[in-house]
Amino acid sequence: MAVTDEAVRARLPRFRWQLLLKPSVFIAALLPFLLLVQSLLAGQLGPNPIDTLTDQTGTLAIRMLLISLMLTPLRWILKDTWPIQLRRMMGLFAFFYASLHVTTYFALDQQFDLAAVWADLSERPYIVAGTIAFLIMVPLAITSNKRMVRRLGKRWMSLHRGVYIAGLAVVVHYVWLAKGDLIEPIVYLALLIVLFSYRLVKTLR
Numbered sequence: 255m256a257v258t259d260e261a262v263r264a265r266l267p268r269f270r271w272q273l274l275l276k277p278s279v280f281i282a283a284l285l286p287f288l289l290l291v292q293s294l295l296a297g298q299l300g301p302n303p304i305d306t307l308t309d310q311t312g313t314l315a316i317r318m319l320l321i322s323l324m325l326t327p328l329r330w331i332l333k334d335t336w337p338i339q340l341r342r343m344m345g346l347f348a349f350f351y352a353s354l355h356v357t358t359y360f361a362l363d364q365q366f367d368l369a370a371v372w373a374d375l376s377e378r379p380y381i382v383a384g385t386i387a388f389l390i391m392v393p394l395a396i397t398s399n400k401r402m403v404r405r406l407g408k409r410w411m412s413l414h415r416g417v418y419i420a421g422l423a424v425v426v427h428y429v430w431l432a433k434g435d436l437i438e439p440i441v442y443l444a445l446l447i448v449l450f451s452y453r454l455v456k457t458l459r
């Protein structure tokens with residue numbers, strides 16, 4: 255008996271592109287880190303490698319943070335759940351790059367000198383804004399697993415809304431430190447305002 259194309263197709267397991275989504279995004283988000291390590295080892299970070307590391311990790315952290323904030327609106331717009339599968343991972347990548355950024359500053363730039371860090375906080379106020387952002391991100395990263403979501407219940411939602419305050423503090427940090435060239439930080443600020451307003455309108459409805 256001849257087997258029709260349709261019968262053959264029905265027997266084949268359906269290609270689930272969503273199975274590849276998380277690993278692909280994971281690799282894409284990790285790639286800048288690997289390239290940064292490669293440039294560091296090859297001595298290709300320019301005349302001031304510590305400054306380059308600080309700037310690159312800071313930029314990666316803010317971008318990952320904004321991407322993580324885009325995923326919920328994207329789910330509403332696309333009426334599909336796949337963006338939500340990436341939300342936790344992107345939030346953790348934001349924290350990963352922010353931790354590298356802070357470690358570069360603390361260990362390489364300031365060489366664990368607490369007095370120098372203290373002096374820097376009063377001399378360069380944008381460091382205060384960055385510190386506030388990072389301190390907000392720490393509990394968000396710690397409570398991002400399923401067990402904590404269950405344990406904290408409604409409080410988890412309230413705590414994680416703090417991500418918008420962290421985002422605002424980061425943008426303030428960036429606007430404040432950017433001498434002259436304000437285009438990039440202003441684009442991030444505009445994006446943050448759009449995302450926050452969209453979320454607010456949706457929640458109020």
Ligand code: HEM
Pocket residue numbers: 308309310311312313315316319348352355356359381383384385386387388391424427428431
């Ligand atoms: C303890 C917390 C933090 C400290 C001490 C800190 C420190 C710094 C320093 C020293 C710079 C370089 C300034 C310059 O080029 O003159 C910088 C830049 C930057 N930081 Fe932070 N930062 C902190 C937290 C954060 C966090 C949490 C984020 C993002 C999530 C962030 C994002 C950025 C960005 C986007 C830049 C600009 C990079 C560029 O110029 O391309 N920072 N930060």
